[in-house]
Amino acid sequence: MARLDARRTNLGVFAIVIASTITGFSTYLAGSHSTWWLFWMHGSIGFALVALLWWKGKVIVQGLKARWPEASAWLSILTLAVLLVVIGSGIYSAMARGGKLGPWGLLEVHAGGAMIIVPLFVAHLVKRWVPPAKRDLSRRVLLRAGVLAGVGLALRAATEGVTRVADLAGAHRRFTGSHLIGAPGERFPYVSWFLDDPSPVDPSKWKLEVAGSVERPFSLTYGALLNERHERLRATIDCTGGWYSEQDWEGLRLGTLLDRAGVRRDTRSIVVTSITGYSRAYPVAEARTMLVATRIAGTPLTHGHGFPARIVAPGRRGFWWVKWVRSIEASSSPSWLQPPVPLQ
Numbered sequence: 001m002a003r004l005d006a007r008r009t010n011l012g013v014f015a016i017v018i019a020s021t022i023t024g025f026s027t028y029l030a031g032s033h034s035t036w037w038l039f040w041m042h043g044s045i046g047f048a049l050v051a052l053l054w055w056k057g058k059v060i061v062q063g064l065k066a067r068w069p070e071a072s073a074w075l076s077i078l079t080l081a082v083l084l085v086v087i088g089s090g091i092y093s094a095m096a097r098g099g100k101l102g103p104w105g106l107l108e109v110h111a112g113g114a115m116i117i118v119p120l121f122v123a124h125l126v127k128r129w130v131p132p133a134k135r136d137l138s139r140r141v142l143l144r145a146g147v148l149a150g151v152g153l154a155l156r157a158a159t160e161g162v163t164r165v166a167d168l169a170g171a172h173r174r175f176t177g178s179h180l181i182g183a184p185g186e187r188f189p190y191v192s193w194f195l196d197d198p199s200p201v202d203p204s205k206w207k208l209e210v211a212g213s214v215e216r217p218f219s220l221t222y223g224a225l226l227n228e229r230h231e232r233l234r235a236t237i238d239c240t241g242g243w244y245s246e247q248d249w250e251g252l253r254l255g256t257l258l259d260r261a262g263v264r265r266d267t268r269s270i271v272v273t274s275i276t277g278y279s280r281a282y283p284v285a286e287a288r289t290m291l292v293a294t295r296i297a298g299t300p301l302t303h304g305h306g307f308p309a310r311i312v313a314p315g316r317r318g319f320w321w322v323k324w325v326r327s328i329e330a331s332s333s334p335s336w337l338q339p340p341v342p343l344q
Helices: 002-029 033-067 071-095 106-126 139-165 222-227 254-261 284-289
Strands: 207-212 218-221 231-239 243-253 269-274 279-283 291-296 310-312 325-331
Touching (some): 002 106, 033 071, 033 139, 071 106, 071 139, 207 254, 218 222, 231 291, 231 310, 243 254, 254 284, 254 291, 254 325
Antiparallel strands (some): 231 243, 243 291, 269 325, 291 310
């Protein structure tokens, strides 16, 4: 019976880690308010894992006694240590604000640790994997799974309650878990996707190309872009690093550029590319509503914020807001036919 409970505990941990990884990755892609439930689900699954670790701890102790000091025992310890760091950094990021582990913010530690835990977890399971059996789908097992899910949801709600009652920084975070850094007109951070950080752009040598599946391709110099009739749009940029900022952006509607170029009927997406080669593809209808911004809070963009022009994509996370825009291309390929996150 003890061996059977240990096996089911391991299967439970495996299922929860997979579910947590999937939902965690999905939160990187979600930016609209309609996806709030996804963030709640990810947090609840994480707390369910915390609850299950009580039983998993007993299994770990038994395994270490049997395998110590083999390499597999050390792998188990390393996997557990990384898992605890992932859980702890996630909880702290939700309840408080700031905090670092070395040069990295705790939310970055949470996400980076999650990427590390997957190969460690797979290696840990290689010699211990036992496929699910029919008896693992019994009414009792499903009832326990439901109770565990309820415990995770209750712990998530309790943590939220404590955060609000104590008026911790997490009580004022956005539905994504991000904390406010920079109200309209205030300074806010500028970050780049990994090594996407070019030298400052010379505006006299820069041009914005509008091409692809269009009838009338054309280009605009920086001066010509500034002479266009600009619109103002208040939009929230929400960085996956754990902060958000609401700002007033000024620029030209991307739809205006597309109408001028004459988008062909076979167009299924709009690809925006930076001078670094960094690119993102958007559905045509959504792309039309986005802004090719040249100013923020009444002043020209700085280099760090994407000078001479950047995309403002409301409802999208920060890595969709392409900076240092070089070209806008109408494409016959669908927008989903791209990596979910940039690989540049």
